[in-house]
Amino acid sequence: MTTLAPWISWFPALAAVLCGVCCFKPTLRNYAAPICVIGIFAAFISSLLVINGMDTHGTLHATAFEWIVVGDFVANFSYFIDPLTMIMLMVVTGIGTLVAIYAAGYMRGDRGYARFFFGVSLFVFAMLTLVLADNLVLLYLGWEGVGLCSYLLIGYYYDKPSAVAAAKKAFIVNRIGDLGFAAGIFFCYTTFGTVTMSGDGGIIEQARGMLESGYPVSTATLWIPFLLMLGAFGKSAQLPLYVWLPDAMEGPTPVSALIHAATMVTAGVYMIARMLPVFELSPYALPTVACVGGATAIFAATIALCQYDIKRIYAYSTVSQLGYMFIGVGALSTAGGVFHLFTHAFFKALLFLTAGSVMHALAGQLDLRKMSGLRHKMPVTCWLMFVGCLALAGFPFLAGFYSKDMILAAALQQGLDGHNTMFVVLAIVGLVTALLTAYYTFRLWFRVFMGPEQFEMGEDHHGDDGDTGHDDAHGHAGENVGGPHEMPWLMNGPLVVLALGALLAGVLGQHWIVDNVSHSTAAPHVAHGAHGADHGDGHHGSLLFGMDLHLAMQLISGCIALLGILIAWYFHLQNRAAADRWATRLSGVVTLLENKWYVDEIYDAVIVSPLRALARGFWWIDDKIINGVVMVIAAIPPLLGRAAQPWQRGQLQGYGLTMAAGIAILAFLIIVSVL
Amino acid sequence: MIESMHAVTLGHFLMTGAILFVLGLIGFVTRRNLIIMFLCTEMMFQGVAITLIAFSKFHMNMSGQTFVIFLLTVAAAESAMALGLVVLLFRRKRSLDSQVWAQMAG
Numbered sequence: 038m039t040t041l042a043p044w045i046s047w048f049p050a051l052a053a054v055l056c057g058v059c060c061f062k063p064t065l066r067n068y069a070a071p072i073c074v075i076g077i078f079a080a081f082i083s084s085l086l087v088i089n090g091m092d093t094h095g096t097l098h099a100t101a102f103e104w105i106v107v108g109d110f111v112a113n114f115s116y117f118i119d120p121l122t123m124i125m126l127m128v129v130t131g132i133g134t135l136v137a138i139y140a141a142g143y144m145r146g147d148r149g150y151a152r153f154f155f156g157v158s159l160f161v162f163a164m165l166t167l168v169l170a171d172n173l174v175l176l177y178l179g180w181e182g183v184g185l186c187s188y189l190l191i192g193y194y195y196d197k198p199s200a201v202a203a204a205k206k207a208f209i210v211n212r213i214g215d216l217g218f219a220a221g222i223f224f225c226y227t228t229f230g231t232v233t234m235s236g237d238g239g240i241i242e243q244a245r246g247m248l249e250s251g252y253p254v255s256t257a258t259l260w261i262p263f264l265l266m267l268g269a270f271g272k273s274a275q276l277p278l279y280v281w282l283p284d285a286m287e288g289p290t291p292v293s294a295l296i297h298a299a300t301m302v303t304a305g306v307y308m309i310a311r312m313l314p315v316f317e318l319s320p321y322a323l324p325t326v327a328c329v330g331g332a333t334a335i336f337a338a339t340i341a342l343c344q345y346d347i348k349r350i351y352a353y354s355t356v357s358q359l360g361y362m363f364i365g366v367g368a369l370s371t372a373g374g375v376f377h378l379f380t381h382a383f384f385k386a387l388l389f390l391t392a393g394s395v396m397h398a399l400a401g402q403l404d405l406r407k408m409s410g411l412r413h414k415m416p417v418t419c420w421l422m423f424v425g426c427l428a429l430a431g432f433p434f435l436a437g438f439y440s441k442d443m444i445l446a447a448a449l450q451q452g453l454d455g456h457n458t459m460f461v462v463l464a465i466v467g468l469v470t471a472l473l474t475a476y477y478t479f480r481l482w483f484r485v486f487m488g489p490e491q492f493e494m495g496e497d498h499h500g501d502d503g504d505t506g507h508d509d510a511h512g513h514a515g516e517n518v519g520g521p522h523e524m525p526w527l528m529n530g531p532l533v534v535l536a537l538g539a540l541l542a543g544v545l546g547q548h549w550i551v552d553n554v555s556h557s558t559a560a561p562h563v564a565h566g567a568h569g570a571d572h573g574d575g576h577h578g579s580l581l582f583g584m585d586l587h588l589a590m591q592l593i594s595g596c597i598a599l600l601g602i603l604i605a606w607y608f609h610l611q612n613r614a615a616a617d618r619w620a621t622r623l624s625g626v627v628t629l630l631e632n633k634w635y636v637d638e639i640y641d642a643v644i645v646s647p648l649r650a651l652a653r654g655f656w657w658i659d660d661k662i663i664n665g666v667v668m669v670i671a672a673i674p675p676l677l678g679r680a681a682q683p684w685q686r687g688q689l690q691g692y693g694l695t696m697a698a699g700i701a702i703l704a705f706l707i708i709v710s711v712l
Numbered sequence: 713m714i715e716s717m718h719a720v721t722l723g724h725f726l727m728t729g730a731i732l733f734v735l736g737l738i739g740f741v742t743r744r745n746l747i748i749m750f751l752c753t754e755m756m757f758q759g760v761a762i763t764l765i766a767f768s769k770f771h772m773n774m775s776g777q778t779f780v781i782f783l784l785t786v787a788a789a790e791s792a793m794a795l796g797l798v799v800l801l802f803r804r805k806r807s808l809d810s811q812v813w814a815q816m817a818g
Binding site: 687693 | 741742815
């Protein structure tokens with residue numbers, strides 16, 4: 038069924054068009070959700086059929102239509118499916134379907150119901166375009182498309198100023214990264230002479246050729262990766278461009294789960310994995326990626342320790358986990374990076390959606406301090422989130438455990454084999470982050486679901502400002518009177534599937550992912566200097582404590598996860614007073630972390646305010662000088678008119694006389710010229 | 713000689729046309745009654761028509777006469793409209809004086 042390949046991304050596109058129609062017809066509004074779910078599910082099924090029809094490690098090229106052909110420059114709507122693409126297709130369409138089903142219940146009764154599903158369908162279309170793109174220009178189109186949808190959906194509650202500000206922030210911060218990405222694409226074209234990635238003469242083949250024949254002479258190849266990297270850091274919320282992601286939680290929770298946890302934010306990781314040979318061309322590129330990833334991982338984890346907003350905790354956690362993926366990719370363990378992407382998509386989507394359920398049940402309450410012991414009110418949500426938390430914390434044999442260990446072991450191995458202290462440090466940073474992760478994850482869970490039952494209802498339903506009137510239209514507004522309630526199975530059903538994924542994706546997915554990645558463009562180049570022993574499977578590198586590195590790392594990080602959970606258990610369930618004592622004792626640190634290291638304030642002072650002052654200066658020039666000149670010029674014709682006004686007396690005879698005089702003068706001139 | 717002196721030449725016709733035209737013009741400029749002014753424009757029309765026919769006759773070119781036929785047709789239609797307008801204007805102000813329609817002064 039490989040003939041379906043060019044059509045995969047067009048099912049959600051069609052759904053988007055239909056949902057767009059539903060936006061304008063209030064009677065059709067409720068059809069938007071099924072349309073969206075069916076559109077994404079159709080993409081899922083067709084992806085499965087296409088993958089089924091392909092050889093195990095085969096690749097597939099398909100062109101939907103000719104797009105840009107100018108002389109030698111060719112950028113068509115052409116798709117490329119290799120084993121790496123297959124993983125991404127499964128994640129995007131699979132998680133997308135589940136989240137869309139959940140959202141059908143979650144968003145019910147909202148004014149913008151159809152608009153929401155329009156955004157989601159369009160997003161899935163753009164994301165599939167990004168994932169399937171065979172050339173950088175099409176990839177960029179998808180890249181910007183997901184950015185646009187992210188903007189639209191973060192600003193979904195457009196009557197809420199903070200949501201609008203968050204949407205703008207996300208869009209603008211991403212532009213900074215995308216500027217680098219666009220420049221990278223331009224230099225790719227000038228260096229490689231094409232924007233096509235796969236196939237003979239494609240960028241990846243050329244880069245592999247350069248790697249085989251020793252390092253290339255062109256200096257452009259040394260910094261193309263750095264430009265591309267900038268785009269990846271913007272999209273995947275890494276230092277220094279991560280600031281938009283926590284604010285993006287202003288959007289509806291399913292959006293946070295789908296776009297800002299499972300799919301869009303992993304686009305940066307995917308892009309680096311896809312272009313790995315190009316990144317390998319520059320000896321400093323991948324170590325830089327790993328360092329930025331490591332720094333982001335621990336930085337975001339520390340912030341997550343002291344946040345009180347449950348969605349923000351998960352947002353910082355996402356930033357932190359994306360940091361792990363970058364460590365993995367940077368340590369040449371693309372398999373680890375992509376594996377973590379895969380498992381993270383399951384458990385983080387699960388965590389966000391369960392957080393959404395809590396928020397839904399508590400009428401928009403997100404503050405950790407105002408809820409406790411909800412396990413009796415929402416037993417299903419409680420245990421679903423428990424599974425997600427265990428997976429995120431890296432509890433042994435759950436999804437996150439395997440993928441995180443693969444990354445950390447790869448980094449450590451890179452460090453020990455290559456005698457590269459930096460990667461050893463990164464591995465240790467990763468372990469510390471794992472401890473922090475386990476702690477903050479279970480801090481949240483113990484606070485929300487365990488302990489004495491206490492809660493304070495929020496002011497509205499979805500965290501929007503509540504005066505929009507959709508509360509009345511809400512499907513079960515009446516039930517909220519009786520306090521928090523369990524979600525209907527329409528919403529819990531998809532969560533169960535995600536929880537199964539969080540339980541089993543690590544065990545069952547590992548071999549598939551590693552095998553797939555090693556047969557895709559993301560496979561590290563083998564003869565790559567001192568690095569390169571690692572493929573994620575089958576290696577004969579250094580030993581740690583007389584054990585195979587992976588095994589050692591699994592033991593260590595398993596213990597660390599347990600330790601983190603125990604600490605959280607002690608402080609947030611057993612002895613909450615002790616936690617408060619420690620918080621006052623360390624009040625300086627806590628304040629610093631509660632205020633997110635004051636990064637937003639620093640950015641505001643260093644970048645935003647000066648830019649704003651500059652803009653105000655430009656505006657003054659525009660308003661006073663440029664506009665002034667234009668106004669002066671514009672004042673001349675009216676003045677002339679006013680001068681000629683007295684001639685216009687309104688007397689018919691007067692006009693007649695003027696006409697006659699004109700004719701007389703003309704006649705006179707003609708006669709004089711004839712004579 | 714005498715015959716040639718009394719022969720009607722192109723100049724006579726042109727002079728007649730010009731006189732009609734100028735009389736009409738003077739009337740248009742000096743009179744204030746809308747109907748008279750309108751009739752004066754008709755007179756100017758006739759002056760032009762005579763000029764065209766004279767040229768047509770003396771240059772043996774029929775297009776001038778054709779043109780006059782059209783001119784008369786248009787003039788007939790136009791006069792019907794113009795008189796209608798004059799009636800409407802009269803109804804508004806109960807006067808035929810062109811001075812009462814001076815609101816267009818700048």
